[in-house]
Amino acid sequence: MKISIIGGGITGLSAAYYLSKEGFDVTVYESSYFFGGQASTIKIDGYEVERGYHHIFRNDYEIIDLINELGLSKSLEWHKSSVGMYADQSLYRFSTPIDLLKYKPISLINRIRLGFLSLYLQKKKDWKVYESISANDWILKYAGKEIYNRVWGPLLRAKFGIYHKEIAMPWFWSKMKTRFASRNKKGDEILGYLRYSFEELINSLIYNIERNGSKVKLNHKVTSIGHHDGVVENIEYVHDGIKEKIDTDLVICTAPSYEIKKLINFEKKYTEKLSAAKYLGASVFILSLKKQFSPYYWMNIIDNEIPFLGLIEHTNLVSKDRYGGNHILYITNYLSHTDEIFQKNKDELLDIYINSLIKINPKFNKKWIKKYYYNSVSAAQPVIPKNYSSLIPEIESPIVNLLIGNTTQIYPEDRGTNYSVKIAGEIVSLIMKKKGETDEP
Ligand SMILES: Cc1cc2nc3c(=O)[nH]c(=O)nc-3n(C[C@H](O)[C@H](O)[C@H](O)COP(=O)(O)OP(=O)(O)OC[C@H]3O[C@@H](n4cnc5c(N)ncnc54)[C@H](O)[C@@H]3O)c2cc1C
Incomplete structure (x- = not known):
């Protein structure tokens, strides 16, 4: 055949x-x-780096089996991840339950509620009951306005832009589940990465x-x-x-x-x-830096003034020694195909982004940038609507x-x-x- x-x-x-x-x-x-x-990857200073940051979760069983079958098991290395949140002009650690309790942008009672709801979703098995509700409505109903406005709402908006009210609750449920499944007994998130990308x-x-x-x-x-x-x-x-x-x-x-x-x-x-399912595009900038930008692998941005949704500092997951001592920082955005960002060239975008990078880390200086690359992906993220099983x-x-x-x-x-x-x-x-x-x- x-x-x-x-x-x-x-x-x-x-x-x-x-x-x-x-x-x-x-x-x-x-x-x-x-x-x-x-x-796919590109070469930066002779080292392969994904066009868009990539890692593997501990419960990604199918790809792990494939990696093993191909004889690459020794290359699959596991690293401790770290998460930060930029909100209220400050940077907060957001990796463990203790970090959540210390997260000042929301009240203590809502920090506790956020913790319980996260745990509840992680333990919940029957996701089908969520088919007919959007993540947006579920969060508003069960977490309330403060958590919606200050934590989960901005994350939804950042990931799904103009479609953030449409994304179905099963997506949100599965996100919580996957991130929980990738934690070790101490509660640290552990992520996999292939030695040579x-x-x-x-x-x-x-x-x-x-x-x-x-x-x-x-x-x-x-x-x-x-x-x-x-x-x-x-x-x-x-x-x-x-x-x-x-x-x-x-x-x-x-x-x-x-x-x-x-x-x-x-x-x-x-x-x-x-x-x-509609698609969102991704606009991804890669900076090769002389210095470390932040202590976090994954930084969520909860700030409407900042024109990107996240910073992923790959060399906070995998050692910079693997990249000739350079720090690899991704600036990422998920956007509708008609967003004006897709009309800009990489130099225009860099100028816009630099001011925001300085807001997040006032020590950051343009001179830290050794090289920069820009990619856009048009089918980066499907937006899964309600009642999708039948669609x-x-x-x-x-x-x-x-x-x-x-x-x-x-x-x-x-x-x-x-x-x-x-x-x-x-x-x-x-x-x-x-x-x-x-x-x-
Ligand atoms: C920024 C970003 C970060 C991500 N991070 C992660 C991560 O950390 N971990 C993870 O597991 N996944 C991650 N993903 C998702 C993951 O990369 C994708 O889900 C996966 O690679 C999709 O593979 P695919 O083969 O289905 O589609 P694609 O990778 O889109 O492949 C489809 C291919 O079809 C080709 N094609 C299209 N039309 C034609 C045509 N007419 N003729 C011939 N060829 C055609 C395209 O050029 C393309 O190469 C990320 C994605 C993005 C965009």
């Missing part, structure tokens, strides 16, 4: 690896000039796909998926400005839903499902032998590389089942 995979991100490459291992003839078509998609995983997947006799192709943008009588027949792609069509028995499309809709027309119901696009599309796998199918968990590997596994199981049904006895 000849299988074409659209997209060389974690979903596409994992599916290709598992299928090539089973002996299928697979080709991955990736439109851009690099593999890895959202989990996610590039190690991506390169290993590619190496094994090719070793198993399958192919991966960069700069191949798929422009349409052809079918005959509702059964997949071919794909068309553009490479070096030349359009080509090839026959294929099965297509796995891992592109974002809005891209998939451009490749083929589906019946109304499935098209509606592909449109149910998730199925892996098996209405076109026979066209399977769909992307981040809009991850529910109730937040999107992440682990769940991309999980979806790839589900797709492969489906194909194996189909094969089993059609094989001659």
